[in-house]
Amino acid sequence: MKEKITKEIENNLDSLVSISKCLYEHPELGGEEYLAAKTLTDELKDRGFQVEEKICGLETAFRAVYDSGKAGASVAFFCEYDALPSIGHGCGHNLIASMSLGAAIGLKSVLDEIGGKIFVFGTPAEETNGAKVQMAREGIFDGITVGIMTHPSPVTEESGTSMALYPMNFQYRGKASHAAASPEKGINALDAVILLFNSINALRQHVTRDVMFHGIITAGGEAPNVVPDFTEAKFYIRAANKKNLMEAVKRVEDCAYGTERITGAKVTISCFEAVFDDMRTNKTLSEVYNKNLMNLGEDRISPASAGIGSIDMGNVSHVIPSIHPWIGFGDENLVIHTREFAERTITEEGKNLIRKAAAAMAMTGYDVITSYELQKQIIEEFLR
Template sequence: MKETINQQIEELRASFYQISQYIGENPELGHEEWQASKILSEELRKHGFQVNLGTSGLPTAFDALFDSGIPGPSIGFMAEYDALPEIGHACGHNLIGTMAIAAGIGLSKVVKSCGGKVYVYGTPAEETRGGKVTMADAGVFDHLDVAMMVHPLYRHEKSGSSLAMDAIQFEFFGKPAHAASSPHEGINALDAVIQTFNGINALRQHITPDARIHGIITEGGKAANIVPDYAVAQFYVRAQQRSYLNELLEKVKNCAKAAALATGARLETSFYELSYDDLNTNEALSSSFTENLMMLGIAKDDIHQKGSGGSLDMGNVSHVVPSIHPYVKICDQPYVCHTNEFREAAMSEQGFEGLMLGAKCMALTGYDVMTNPELLKQIKAEFKAKKR
């Protein structure tokens, strides 16, 4: 039956190539992915999926279901398809979105032989205000037994961890004055921002090695001879575990509060993007994916361990349902994501072969879950234990 899955995906090779190339050539920013959402969901509908658009109130999100009509596990595949400003699909989301529908369609062709349901979710804006966060909070994934997505990279990597992340903004309100003739009458909001950075820089000595704090000044004044009455700083605060991130965030906030107190500026604090949780990889599910990767010809020594790096909205999904987020190789050079070189790799023939490999591995792993009750039992037991 696994060979049938591979054959079904291969038979649709031309369609999947056309879709991934179209999305890559027509990049759309987060929550503006109208064409990508349309072409992906229409392909699913063509293969018998029931498709709903605008999931969780997100206009470019979708959810698609293929129901075998026979009781069994529910398998979810996550599609991403938003691009980056100016450099387009330099994170390979044209591959990720197409990979998800290819896996879903491939598995749907055999699901009536084993029972269960196949879901594909269109999850917009991963690069900014991650759609998976909104969808997870709305309970969209609660019914799933497992969830999967695969990301392109310069090498094959197992699903690992990611950093929990909060995007916090500090706005300082001061009082303008002539910076030369009457500076004593002003309250300098930019000074408050600078003191916030100084406080955070001092804090860095006392945080765990996995944590990251990095920020920019988005507003700092209008002219050098005017005391700035409004200044804004934005920070990403990250850590390996959500529990420590919550603790660290309070310390970062205190740096801003202290700066406001020292300068006399008024402080307003807000989040400028949605918060991401750390990725909770399900090792039992990950092992099944790795075994399928090797079955398809990838040598064990070519599959690397994934460390902690950036932040993913798949992390939020992984705290709701057993999940994995492995990586497949799409280039021979160590190109990193969010570069022009990686964008070109995502549009290359080798990039497309990585798409096909990832799609097959996800579909085969879904089939394992559907047909191996002991595996599903292990997956659920591990997930339950980690949530304690």
């Protein structure tokens, strides 16, 4: 059966590479991935999948299902396809889309014999609003047995953790006045935002070591001789898990309200992007994937890196057993989110990553569907 899966992927590899190259040549930002979504959904329809577009009210999101008509487990693969501003596919989402599509095609070739269902989700805007966050919140993944995706990387690593993320926006409103003639009549919103930065910096010593703060000032006044009446700052608050994250967020809110009291500038706090949960790798499922990848010729899988940033697959992992491994180019000097990384995705190396990752994911899906004992172990770990 696994030979049939790999043969099916090999037979369709040129088509998968063409799709990856098309996305590379036409990069689209998050929420604007119209060509990518159409390309993928058209392909899935041609392959016999039932496709529902614009799910969760998201213009470029989709859900595709192939049902064997027989009882069995369900396996979900996730396509990402948004690009980075000015860089294009420096995160390799063009490869992710083709890898997951290839996995679905490979597993479908045996599904009528083994039973179960395949889901393919198109999940836009991973770099910003993270469609998986809203999809998880609306119950789109409920009832699916496992979720699998693979991300390109400089080196191959097993699925690990990611950091929980809370994006905070602070807007201060003061009162304008002439900075020299009558500064006492003004309320300086810039003073407030500077105090906010100083207060948050003072927090760094008094939070758990996993907590991180990254902030920028997006509005700081218009002219030096005018007391600024409006300022704005954006922060990412990160932590190893949701508990530590929310404790840090509360302390940052206290800082903001403290600067309001000190300066008189009124603060409005909001969340400007989706809140990402930490990634909870299902180790049982991860070990099955690693074994399949090694059998396909991967010579080394490194241990998972700690604190690799934030991914919306984390939200999926809190709903269903999930993995998010990394498939590497074998170049430790390669840096993700660069034009150089984007260019590597359309090389012969990129083609080989599609081949290996698609096969490893499809074979892992096969293992899950055909083993009730494995399903039990995966679910027991998830529920712990």
